[in-house]
Amino acid sequence: MGISKREEEYLEAIYLLQKNKGVIRVKDISKKLGVRPPSVVDALKKLSEKGFVEYEKYDRILLTKKGIEIAESTYQKHILLAKFFTEILGIPPDIAEEDACQFEHYVHEITAEKMKEFAQYIQDQCPYVLKQFLKEQKEKS
Amino acid sequence: MGISKREEEYLEAIYLLQKNKGVIRVKDISKKLGVRPPSVVDALKKLSEKGFVEYEKYDRILLTKKGIEIAESTYQKHILLAKFFTEILGIPPDIAEEDACQFEHYVHEITAEKMKEFAQYIQDQCPYVLKQFLKEQKEKS
DNA sequence: TAAATTATTTAGGTTACTCTAACATAGGTG
């Protein structure tokens, strides 16, 4: 019994909401993920059974240690991917966000790692070439 | 009514099987996608209703024009992603394949396009730096 | 060509996720 893509999305949403506004409600998650409250409740029950979320009905919603770990790891990948897409490939931020949002659930650790290293390497070794590439991309639009 | 990720996977599988061995059977698709034959039949019915596949029971399986278009476009993205992962980031081919297999269903056109352009640019403008990066990656393993 | 084998299809069921409509609770306000 692993964790599904959708479950990861719920955990990440909860994590980010809590980070930004402390206490969160079913309604917040519902809005963030674009689903109706009953779907959120279902998800919370399942995540709670699996030990990723602490949840009693009508009560506060908290991530467990396990839940936080997953959410953070997913979010780290998100950041990294979005950065790579914008800062290296010159993709518009909104598109980069969307791609990162999907890929974060599938990308292998190695791939994420190499993206990071590659970005670093290029920025160190040929910053001018990179800058030139990004400039040319911008000029096209 | 768009097309789901899974439906895209079926179309791509059919496309590649046909390319490699001409006439294909339910069994072939079943093996390729790791699902049981009844699942394939279900999928073929749905894809046929949607106009992506020509299918009569016990008869041959063909892609329609629309089906081929989608399959080819998906496969092109697959090739492009896999190449980027191996030739630019130095990711092992098996991992690159797996990542490409997922991302091909989500990646925006723009992102794929920029990956291609970036690869070309770097290979032209600083081939030595790239070579050096890939060499260092290899040495780590 | 009849029997045996293999392939395909149908029937019926499961799981994950979603929804709407109806009901229940909590918290703020008259």
Added chain:
DNA sequence: CACCTATGTTAGAGTAACCTAAATAATTTA
């Protein structure tokens, strides 16, 4: 403090995948 509104929860149902077991069709072989 009782009521009203917000929010949350349950019940029941739909859809897209998948599966197994049983039935049917096609193909091979004796």
